[in-house]
Each structure stands twice: as structure tokens, then as C-alpha cells.
Amino acid sequence: MPILVVGSVALDTVETPFQKADGVLGGAASYFATAASLYTRVNLVGVVGSDFPHEYLDFWRARGIDLSGLQVREGKTFHWSGRYHMDMNSRTTLDTQLGVFGDFHPEVPDTYKQSELLFLANIQPDLQLEVLQQVPTPRLTVLDTMELWIMTTRPQLTEVIKRVDVLLMSEEEVRQYTDEASLPVAVRKLFALGLKYIVVKLGSYGALLFGADGTYFSAPSYPLEEVIDPTGAGDSFAAGFLGYLATVQPTSNGLYSVDDIKRAVVHGNILGSFACGDFGIGALRALTIEQVAARYRELVIYSHFDPHWRSPQVS
């Protein structure tokens, strides 16, 4: 089952307290497509400038990523520059150069329109809406966003949230959007917009899954010894989430079981952890599904605890 993704394709400059990398491949759709191609075929919608290195296009094609929805325009590729703080979880945007992204409108090729899984990666909410108008009825639609859109285009973002099934947000973004200190209260407000699931990403601490049906699940993070560059961890999380779902059968009502959604969150954490191992897509390029499976087994051990404890005081 192929996944359709729309989002930014970028050349980034990333500074951490320890290293700096200039002109590395970035953008939400780049991370997502590279990571998700480990599981299934990916249909990519985005835009790059004439300066975009062909090497990446060749690599993506070889990984089964369909690029017929990737526009190549005269001009410069979107460029983002950011600096991570000492905790390697929070970052400051130093510069954004829109380039060809400035007047981009997504065009979904006819061959993509049957995609049953849709990922609206980080991009202006107006453009996410344009994609939703072009894709008739995906089985599952997942949305990612960022602080910038919560602050500058909130009404449009709300329109997108109302039309999707799953929302991925960092803990900080949930608080910014809802203006609530308590996560359960904040999540209740978000469910009023019609979502089925909300995944709250906790950076290096894992992720929480909330379901409109009352489901709650805390997914462990992988204890990484070294974080080289966390950029793209959120997009790789989405890739693990949707990539795993692309490999399983939905139930008879066309939806996914709660157990599969939980496994999808664990795959999200695993792919997010691998993305941190290098700048750009460096660590994802070499990743194998065997390495994903090994980390999955480790996480089961790290997060399992004995369910049979009983207090002698409780009959």
C-alpha cells in the first residue's frame, strides 16, 4: 500500500552544540520519504529548485519513491537553518529562505490519487488543504505541523485538523495550540475537532498515544548514547508510524486495530531514534529493516513490567 506525502524538501544548515553541517538534505518530506521507503512505496509531492543535487533524486528513485509529484522549478531550493540547544530537544530557527517554495502549489498526479495512506507533513496549512481537496478519500490521514503555523495561521490549521484522522504534535505544540497546561485536558479539546488519535511526541522521552475511544498508551523512547542531529526525527516518526501501517491489513470496517496503532507508535519512536544518528538522511540511508526489528525487540524488554503484582492489603 503506497503512502502519499506532501511536505518540504530542503537544503538545511544545522548547528548543534558540538558540530555544524551546511547544505545537508532536509525538509519534512525528504526525511519521511527516505524512512518510509524502508516499508513500502512512497509517492512524493513537493518542490525543489534547479540547484537541488540530482544524487538525491537518483537515490530516492532507487528506493522506490515516485517523484512524478516533485516539481523542479528554476530558482533556489527551500533553505532552513537552525541551532539546537544543549538538551538537543529544543531548537531555534535562525533563517528561512523560501526560494521556489514561496509560490508553490501542490499538484497531486492522477496516479497518486488512489493512495490510501496520506501524510500531510510540515508545510503551510493552506497547502495541506489544497492536497486534501485533490485526494478523494484516503483510508487514513495523518497531520504534522509546527509552532510557526500555530502562531501565524491558526484558523487554517484548525480547518486541516478537522479533516484528518491522526494528529502528531510535540508536547509544547499541544500546549501552544490549546492554551492548556494539562495534556489530558488539552487532548480532550483537540478531540472535539473530530480526530481519531493524537500522538504527543515527547522528544527523547518517547511518545503518548491518545484515542478518541479512550485509548491511552505510553511508548518508550530508545536510549540513544549519542544524538548527532535530531532534525527530521518527527518526520521519521511519522514514517515509522505510517510505514508500519502500510504493511498490515486493516480490520473488516477498513480501520486499523488499536494494537496496530500502538505498534505503529513504537515504529515511529524507532525510526525517529535512528534519524538522530547523523546529519540529514545519513543514518536513514543505510538503515535496514533488520535493525528496526532489533530495536523493536529491545524496546519490548525495556518497557515490559510484571502485571501480576498484588498488594496483600487488597483482596
Ligand code: AMP
Ligand atoms: P523536524 O525536525 O521533524 O521537525 O523536521 C525538520 C525539517 O523541517 C527541516 O529539515 C526543515 O528543512 C523543515 N522545515 C523547517 N521550517 C520549515 C517550514 N517553515 N516549512 C516547511 N518545512 C520546514
